[in-house]
Amino acid sequence: MxxxxxxxxxxxxxxxxxxxxxxxxxxxxxxxxxxxxxxxxxxxxxxxxxxxxxxxxxxxxxxxxxxPAKEDVLFEVGLLSTRAARKTIHQHLSGDYDVDAVIASALRSLERSMARNPRDLIVETILEGYRQEQRILAGERAADPDADMFGELFARAKADGKLADSIDTDHLSRLAQMHVSEGVRHWALSGFGDRSFAEVVARDIAALIAGFNHGAK
Known part of the structure; x- marks a missing residue:
């Protein structure tokens, strides 16, 4: 059987x-x-x-x-916005792309998200992000990879020859993120007047990238 x-x-x-x-x-x-x-x-x-x-x-x-505290929920809210911007960037990388145009698109998406929230809450979110960064630098907590908005874009752009080979893309990404954080804070405090957040910050980051590329020649 x-x-x-x-x-x-x-x-x-x-x-x-x-x-x-x-x-x-x-x-x-x-x-x-x-x-x-x-x-x-x-x-x-x-x-x-x-x-x-x-x-x-x-x-x-x-x-x-x-x-651990109410403030950590606020930090998570900031990460959600960054993740959404990263998703926008990732979608653009599926075909031919222009680095400055991709950044501008991600920042417009971020600005639409910010417009749905009270501006004082946006300022609190940015300030909590700074406090969390201080804890990371002090070794009190690990860095969250979701906080890196531009890492994938700059690494891909370098591989595709859109950024010079000698550029430290991690450093460039951190500087670009600083422009975003400060731009969000200034926008929330009405520091840009009639200009949009995306318009101002995209132009600043484009100048930053151009400077890195020029300095690498």
Missing amino acids: PRTSAVEAPDGSQRRATFQRARSHETKRALVQAAMALWRTNGYAKTTVADICRAAGVSRALFYFYF
Whole structure:
């Protein structure tokens, strides 16, 4: 009588791990969305961790599992904007591209996102980003790769001959990001007058890139 081969059961532990990761992502997103909704209506300073937990329907213990403090939610909001800009950049790299045009497109997308939020909240987000950067430089926390808006673009541009071979693209990316952060802060404080954030900052970064390319010759 022929022996039947055993059929291996699906890996239940792997399915559980996938489910837990998805659930964890949803919980974190719910906390961020609840915080943003409260900040838009009540302001950042008047919103407490307890308020955010009630709005998201989670316990304070679960909040602190994801975020050490309210300020870390604010930093996550900034990262979400950076991720969206990176996604815009990545989409442009699927075909022929112009570096300055890609940056301008990403900054226009970022400006549309900023326009949906109170300007004082935008300033708080930038200031928290600076505080987090100080902690990173002090070795108190690891750098988040999602905070690098231009890394992929500049690395690709260098490989494609659009940036000089001798250019340190990591350094260029950090400088360009500084222009973005300061540009966001000035825009939120009405420092650009009638000019758009994307117009001013895209021009500044284009000049920065041109200077790097010229200096490398």
